[in-house]
Amino acid sequence: MGTINLRYEDFTLDSYRACIRAAKNAGYTFISYETFPRGEQFVLWRHDIDVSVHRAAKLARIEREEDITATYFIWLHAYTYHFWERKITDLILQILECGHTIGLHFDCEYYHNPTGDNIDDLIAEEARILAGVLQTKIQVVSLHNPSRQMLQNHKSERIGGLINAYSNYFFSECKYISDSNGLWRGDPLLDILREGQYPRLQVLTHPVWWTEEPSLPLQRVIQCIEGRAQQNQSDYEELRNRILGHTSIEN
Numbered sequence: 273m274g275t276i277n278l279r280y281e282d283f284t285l286d287s288y289r290a291c292i293r294a295a296k297n298a299g300y301t302f303i304s305y306e307t308f309p310r311g312e313q314f315v316l317w318r319h320d321i322d323v324s325v326h327r328a329a330k331l332a333r334i335e336r337e338e339d340i341t342a343t344y345f346i347w348l349h350a351y352t353y354h355f356w357e358r359k360i361t362d363l364i365l366q367i368l369e370c371g372h373t374i375g376l377h378f379d380c381e382y383y384h385n386p387t388g389d390n391i392d393d394l395i396a397e398e399a400r401i402l403a404g405v406l407q408t409k410i411q412v413v414s415l416h417n418p419s420r421q422m423l424q425n426h427k428s429e430r431i432g433g434l435i436n437a438y439s440n441y442f443f444s445e446c447k448y449i450s451d452s453n454g455l456w457r458g459d460p461l462l463d464i465l466r467e468g469q470y471p472r473l474q475v476l477t478h479p480v481w482w483t484e485e486p487s488l489p490l491q492r493v494i495q496c497i498e499g500r501a502q503q504n505q506s507d508y509e510e511l512r513n514r515i516l517g518h519t520s521i522e523n
C-alpha cells in the first residue's frame with residue numbers, strides 16, 4: 273500500500289482549502305457520481321460522514337466559498353450523530369443549501385452483511401427514509417467499512433437502485449485517494465493534486481479528520497465525542513431547569 277504519511281499538519285481547514293485550490297489550478301473539474309464521466313480531467317470529491325456532521329458542514333462551507341461541489345454520505349447508524357436529530361438534520365440541510373449532493377452511507381455490518389436481493393431492499397429502504405427526512409433525491413450509495421468480501425460481492429454499477437460509489441466502474445477509471453485513519457497511504461493528497469499526474473480522481477475524505485489546528489488523529493475523534501457529550505449535558509440541564517422552573521418541587 274506504499275508509505276504511511278503521518279503529516280498531521282496536512283489535516284487543517286487551511287490545508288483543506290489548499291487542496292481544493294490545487295485541484296482547481298491543476299485544471300480538475302469537480303463532478304458528481306450522477307454526471308460521471310465528464311471531460312478529460314475531473315475529480316469525484318466525496319465525504320463519508322462517519323463521526324461529525326458539524327465538521328462536514330464546515331467543509332461544505334469552504335467548498336461553497338471555493339465554488340466547488342461534493343457528495344456527502346450520511347450514515348444512518350452512526351453513534352456520534354443521528355441524522356434524525358433536529359440540529360443534525362438542519363446541518364445536513366445546510367450542506368444541501370451549499371449546493372452539494374447527499375448520498376447514503378450504508379452499513380453492511382449492521383445487517384450482518386446481507387447479500388442478493390436483501391441488500392438491494394435494505395439500501396432502497398434507507399435511501400427512502402433519508403430522502404423523506406431531507407426532501408431531496410438520494411441517488412448514490414457508499415458502503416461503510418465494507419469487508420473485502422462485501423466489496424467483492426458488490427461491484428455492480430447500481431445497488432438498491434442507487435449508483436454504487438464502490439463499483440468497478442469508478443475504480444477502474446479513477447485513481448482513488450482516501451484519508452482513512454487520518455493519514456495518507458502513499459503520496460499526500462495535496463501533492464497528487466498539485467502534480468496533476470492522474471487526470472481522473474476519486475477523492476474520499478472523512479470530515480472528522482479536518483480541524484482548525486493540527487492534532488493526533490485520535491485527539492480529533494475525541495474532540496467530537498466530548499463536544500457531543502457536553503452538548504447532551506447542557507441540553508439536559510436546560511430541560512431540567514425549564515421543568516423545575518414551572519413547578520414548586522425542590523430537590
Ligand SMILES: [Zn+2]
Pocket residue numbers: 320321322347377415416417
Ligand atoms: Zn464510513
